[in-house]
Amino acid sequence: MKYEDITVNRRKGVAEIQINRPEKYNAFRAQTIEELLDAFRQAGADRSVGVIVLTGAGDKAFCTGGDQSSHSDGGYGGRGAIGLPVDELQSLIRDVPKPVIAKVNGYAIGGGNVLVTVCDLAIAADHAQFGQVGPKVGSVDPGFGTALLSRVLGEKRAREVWFLCRRYSADQALAMGWINAVVPRNELDDEVQRWCDEILALSPTAIAIAKRSFNADTEHLRAVSALGFEALALFYGSAESREGVAAFAEKRKPQFRVLHQERDR
Numbered sequence: 001m002k003y004e005d006i007t008v009n010r011r012k013g014v015a016e017i018q019i020n021r022p023e024k025y026n027a028f029r030a031q032t033i034e035e036l037l038d039a040f041r042q043a044g045a046d047r048s049v050g051v052i053v054l055t056g057a058g059d060k061a062f063c064t065g066g067d068q069s070s071h072s073d074g075g076y077g078g079r080g081a082i083g084l085p086v087d088e089l090q091s092l093i094r095d096v097p098k099p100v101i102a103k104v105n106g107y108a109i110g111g112g113n114v115l116v117t118v119c120d121l122a123i124a125a126d127h128a129q130f131g132q133v134g135p136k137v138g139s140v141d142p143g144f145g146t147a148l149l150s151r152v153l154g155e156k157r158a159r160e161v162w163f164l165c166r167r168y169s170a171d172q173a174l175a176m177g178w179i180n181a182v183v184p185r186n187e188l189d190d191e192v193q194r195w196c197d198e199i200l201a202l203s204p205t206a207i208a209i210a211k212r213s214f215n216a217d218t219e220h221l222r223a224v225s226a227l228g229f230e231a232l233a234l235f236y237g238s239a240e241s242r243e244g245v246a247a248f249a250e251k252r253k254p255q256f257r258v259l260h261q262e263r264d265r
């Protein structure tokens with residue numbers, strides 16, 4: 001597959017997959033997800049690769065979730081329940097039998113933060129910011145993005161993240177156990193390489209078994225996600241969700257409550 005939205009950089013034992021849409025703050029459209037699926041499948045199957053690094057181009061954003069400019073008519077125009085097989089990508093990141101490190105070089109917002117959540121490890125530059133914005137823009141991740149986040153942060157914190165849609169600094173995220181390390185932005189590449197080198201010195205089979213064992217405890221969330229994305233597709237068709245998409249495009253506050261109340265009339 002020829003890539004337009006991502007790049008893959010292979011160096012000794014490491015496949016670094018980069019979302020290359022800096023003008024969109026590395027938001028993903030349907031094509032981006034298809035390319036990421038292809039790159040993760042290849043890196044996952046390649047025995048010469050011991051660690052996969054996921055990152056974004058530039059220094060503004062790691063990833064800001066679904067590309068709002070490709071979100072219209074109740075979906076994203078591609079495959080799957082909502083026209084964006086991001087649920088398949090989240091599953092694949094968990095399924096590849098090697099550690100996936102999120103190298104967080106800026107905003108990790110919405111579906112971008114969900115990618116951080118499903119990655120095995122996360123290392124952030126000190127200017128990175130984390131958060132979920134679904135309820136601000138008429139969306140939600142009804143699977144790993146909510147339920148797995150509560151395993152990572154604890155129930156109260158995860159509910160706070162989704163119910164208030166605040167942004168959190170890299171230092172706050174580190175204190176909450178959301179990420180593994182924070183470094184000055186000019187040291188991010190070297191720090192991630194150090195973590196890769198340590199992992200590459202260890203037994204790949206032991207690590208693969210450990211990863212699958214960690215996953216087992218939350219494996220049922222894959223079914224929750226599949227069910228949830230069917231519900232999300234119905235939600236995307238509603239006036240309330242469409243209002244969120246329109247308000248983001250028009251740079252105004254959404255009027256959710258009026259539409260929500262009108263639903264009962």
Ligand SMILES: CC(C)(COP(=O)(O)OP(=O)(O)OC[C@H]1O[C@@H](n2cnc3c(N)ncnc32)[C@H](O)[C@@H]1OP(=O)(O)O)[C@@H](O)C(=O)NCCC(=O)NCCSC(=O)CCC(=O)c1ccccc1C(=O)O
Pocket residue numbers: 023024025027064065066067068069082084086107109110111112114132133134137139140141142145248
């Ligand atoms: C990322 C922000 C917090 C940055 O804020 P700020 O620094 O003030 O800059 P802005 O002026 O807002 O943005 C700069 C520039 O980038 C464009 N942009 C940013 N994000 C996106 C995006 N996601 N899509 C398209 N374009 C984007 C923005 O329009 C500006 O461009 P200009 O040309 O200069 O106008 C802030 O931008 C922000 O909050 N962005 C919203 C991100 C967003 O809405 N993401 C989708 C969230 S939906 C969600 O969270 C559901 C969860 C999920 O995982 C999911 C599940 C199932 C399907 C899809 C998703 C999904 O993620 O969509």
